[in-house]
Amino acid sequence: MSSILDSEFLFGSDHRLFEESVASLARREFYDGYLRRATSDEMCWAELRALGKHGLLCLNLPEELGGQNADPISLGIACEHMAIADFNLSYLVFASTIASALMALETDVAAPITQSLAAGEQLLAVALTEPRGGSDASATSVRAQLVKDGFLLTGEKTSVTLGMHASHAIVVATTDPAGGTAATRRLLVSLEDPSIKKQRFSDLGFRPLSRAALSFDDTFVPANHEIVAKVSALSAQLFEFDLTRTLLGLMALGAARRALDTTVEWVRERHAFNKPIAGFQGVSFTLAEHATELEAARWLCYRALGLRSAGITHTKEAAMCKWWAPKVAMATINDCIVLHGHVGWSAEMPLQQLALDVSGLQIGDGTPQIQKLIIARHLIGRSYVG
Numbered sequence: 001m002s003s004i005l006d007s008e009f010l011f012g013s014d015h016r017l018f019e020e021s022v023a024s025l026a027r028r029e030f031y032d033g034y035l036r037r038a039t040s041d042e043m044c045w046a047e048l049r050a051l052g053k054h055g056l057l058c059l060n061l062p063e064e065l066g067g068q069n070a071d072p073i074s075l076g077i078a079c080e081h082m083a084i085a086d087f088n089l090s091y092l093v094f095a096s097t098i099a100s101a102l103m104a105l106e107t108d109v110a111a112p113i114t115q116s117l118a119a120g121e122q123l124l125a126v127a128l129t130e131p132r133g134g135s136d137a138s139a140t141s142v143r144a145q146l147v148k149d150g151f152l153l154t155g156e157k158t159s160v161t162l163g164m165h166a167s168h169a170i171v172v173a174t175t176d177p178a179g180g181t182a183a184t185r186r187l188l189v190s191l192e193d194p195s196i197k198k199q200r201f202s203d204l205g206f207r208p209l210s211r212a213a214l215s216f217d218d219t220f221v222p223a224n225h226e227i228v229a230k231v232s233a234l235s236a237q238l239f240e241f242d243l244t245r246t247l248l249g250l251m252a253l254g255a256a257r258r259a260l261d262t263t264v265e266w267v268r269e270r271h272a273f274n275k276p277i278a279g280f281q282g283v284s285f286t287l288a289e290h291a292t293e294l295e296a297a298r299w300l301c302y303r304a305l306g307l308r309s310a311g312i313t314h315t316k317e318a319a320m321c322k323w324w325a326p327k328v329a330m331a332t333i334n335d336c337i338v339l340h341g342h343v344g345w346s347a348e349m350p351l352q353q354l355a356l357d358v359s360g361l362q363i364g365d366g367t368p369q370i371q372k373l374i375i376a377r378h379l380i381g382r383s384y385v386g
Contacts, residue, residue, distance in 0.1 A: 026085035052120025066118030083254025127157035127167035145175035163212025249325030256329035323371035
């Protein structure tokens with residue numbers, strides 16, 4: 001890992017080759033179908049299996065569980081370049097990295113599931129948010145009652161991405177207080193259990209992925225499906241946020257890069273006042289500004305992943321990635337729409353859909369306000385910042 005940190009922010013040869021491979025594959029097989037898939041409510045199972053075939057799912061898992069032992073930098077590369085081709089498919093790559101939490105389970109429980117996830121046969125969701133919880137990850141009201149050989153889950157989770165399609169979910173729940181103290185637990189729950197009710201949200205973005213509310217009514221979870229970490233379940237989930245928030249930042253930037261590249265081609269070809277509109281500073285300077293901000297945000301994300309690879313605390317940097325990258329991406333996409341004029345407002349172009357898809361990343365895994373709070377606490381001190 002020292003070669004990553006000492007490379008003056010350049011990828012090493014292995015990462016460069018991986019980037020070239022993923023970028024080429026994504027452009028060749030997935031780029032052209034983005035708009036068609038993004039405007040459909042049908043889950044793209046064929047493409048998911050293709051991602052599995054090409055080894056882009058569960059990259060960070062060990063080989064015996066179906067992965068490739070990939071480091072955080074490689075995860076970022078895969079998510080970013082898939083987002084350039086198809087934002088929703090990049091989310092499937094992203095979501096598969098969450099399977100690393102299952103390594104805490106017994107191998108005979110985890111292996112069949114992770115291998116199916118890696119092959120693109122199943123999906124895994126995370127059920128954390130609750131109707132009255134929102135950004136407060138500690139406000140968990142879903143109860144896991146201790147019973148013989150396991151737990152009984154009751155309560156509701158909301159805004160569960162992939163909730164209608166996933167075979168399993170990692171559910172964060174609280175055991176009833178024992179001796180006055182409640183404990184937070186993470187449980188691997190089969191979403192095929194008939195005691196679980198699902199309700200799909202009608203969203204403008206993330207359409208093929210689905211977002212759902214899940215209601216648990218005495219749903220039994222075997223004891224060996226508890227994901228036990230050395231720290232508390234909530235702390236373990238928050239540590240995963242440091243990775244997922246950074247990857248989501250790169251996904252937003254990848255989608256914006258597609259919009260920028262499309263617009264560069266457009267302004268070269270579009271003529272007004274007897275010349276290409278690229279010749280007007282109001283056009284070229286706007287694109288130059290966005291290209292600069294995208295590049296800066298991109299390397300902030302890889303800096304955070306480099307710190308994670310080296311085992312260095314990166315909560316502050318991950319929060320910076322999560323609030324700033326989607327902001328930069330949304331501003332870029334919006335100006336790309338404007339520079340396309342009336343054509344950019346058409347549903348026949350992918351720009352509007354890119355804006356709809358990326359807008360969700362401003363909320364998921366913590367709003368900008370939460371990220372700024374995290375940054376401020378690290379910068380000024382928790383005792384000064386509430």
